[in-house]
Amino acid sequence: MNSEDTRAFDADGIAGAVVASTVTFPKPPQLRAARRAKQSVIKFVILFVTLAFLFVPLLAMLIFTLRHPLSGRWSAAPWIAIFTGNGESLGADLTVLWQGVGTSLALSAVTVVIMLLLLVPTMVIVHIRSKALERAIEWVATLPLTIPAIVLVVGLGPIYRWLSADVLSTNPIWLCFAYVILVMPFAFRAIAVGLNSIDVKTLVEASRSLGASWPKVFFKVIIPNLWQSILSASFISIAVVLGEYTVASLLGRMNLQVALYQLGQSNSQISTAMSLLALLFGVVLLVALDLISDAMRKSKEGK
Structure with missing residues (x-):
C-alpha cells in the first residue's frame, strides 16, 4: 500500500469516526416515557405556581367582598349594591x-382616538x-417609560393650570x-x-404604480x-387608562381609580368588588x- 492509499484510508477512517460520533441512536421507550413524565410534572408545577401567584390575591379579594371583616357574616350586599346602584344601606x-x-370610559375612547x-x-x-x-x-x-408618573405631573401641573383657567375647563376629559403620553410607549x-x-x-410602491392615491394607499392597503x-x-391603551391613578389624583381630577379610592373611605367592600369588576x-x-386576532388570521388564511 503506497502513501496515497494510506492517506486515503486514514481520511476515510476519520470521516467514518466523525459520522459515527454524530449519529444519535433512538432512546428506549422507557426512557422517553420517563422523560415525558418528568417534563409533565415540571410543567404542572410551573403552571400551578403561576396560577396561584395570580389567582390567590383575587380569591382573597372576592372573599373580602363577601365576608364582613368585623362580624364575620357572609353576605353579597356589596355586589347587590353595585348592580342595583343603591349603596345607601x-x-x-x-x-x-x-x-x-x-369619565374613565370617555377618557379611554378619546385617548385611543388621539x-x-x-x-x-x-x-x-x-x-x-x-x-x-x-x-x-x-x-x-418610549421615553415616558423611564419617567415616573409623579414627575410627569410636576411638569404637566402648570400647563393644566393654565389650560383650565384660560383655554379649557376643569373637566376631567382633558x-x-x-394619557396619550402615558400610553404612547405601549401603543408604539x-x-x-x-x-x-x-x-x-x-x-x-405597487399601489402607487397602479395609480392609487396616497389616501387610498393608506386606508385601503x-x-x-x-x-x-x-x-x-x-x-x-384602554387598560392603561382604566388603571391610571397618579396623574388624575395629583391633578385633582376624577376617574375610576380616584373614585374607587374615595369610595374605599366609606365602604371598602364595595370598592374592592368594583376593583374586581375592573x-x-x-x-x-x-x-x-x-379571539379577534384568531378570526382575522383565519380569514386571511381562507382567502
Whole structure:
C-alpha cells in the first residue's frame, strides 16, 4: 500500500469516526416515557405556581367582598349594591363611582382616538421614508417609560393650570392629553410590530404604480394589514387608562381609580368588588383581542 492509499484510508477512517460520533441512536421507550413524565410534572408545577401567584390575591379579594371583616357574616350586599346602584344601606354614595366609571370610559375612547391619529400616520410615513427618523421617534415614544408618573405631573401641573383657567375647563376629559403620553410607549410597540411584519414599501410602491392615491394607499392597503396591531394598541391603551391613578389624583381630577379610592373611605367592600369588576373587564379585553386576532388570521388564511 503506497502513501496515497494510506492517506486515503486514514481520511476515510476519520470521516467514518466523525459520522459515527454524530449519529444519535433512538432512546428506549422507557426512557422517553420517563422523560415525558418528568417534563409533565415540571410543567404542572410551573403552571400551578403561576396560577396561584395570580389567582390567590383575587380569591382573597372576592372573599373580602363577601365576608364582613368585623362580624364575620357572609353576605353579597356589596355586589347587590353595585348592580342595583343603591349603596345607601351600606353607607356608601355610589354617585362618585358611576361618575368615575363614565369619565374613565370617555377618557379611554378619546385617548385611543388621539393616539391612533398621532401614531399611525406618523409611523407609517417614517417607516417608508427614513429609518433614522424612525429610531428617533421610537426613542421619544418610549421615553415616558423611564419617567415616573409623579414627575410627569410636576411638569404637566402648570400647563393644566393654565389650560383650565384660560383655554379649557376643569373637566376631567382633558386628561386625555396626559394619557396619550402615558400610553404612547405601549401603543408604539404594538404598531411597530405590525409594521415590521409586513413589507410596507413594496405594498406602497405597487399601489402607487397602479395609480392609487396616497389616501387610498393608506386606508385601503396599509390600514387593513395593520388592523390587528391597531386593535392591540387600542386595547392596551384602554387598560392603561382604566388603571391610571397618579396623574388624575395629583391633578385633582376624577376617574375610576380616584373614585374607587374615595369610595374605599366609606365602604371598602364595595370598592374592592368594583376593583374586581375592573380587572374582569381587562381580562375580557385581552380575550376579545385574542379571539379577534384568531378570526382575522383565519380569514386571511381562507382567502
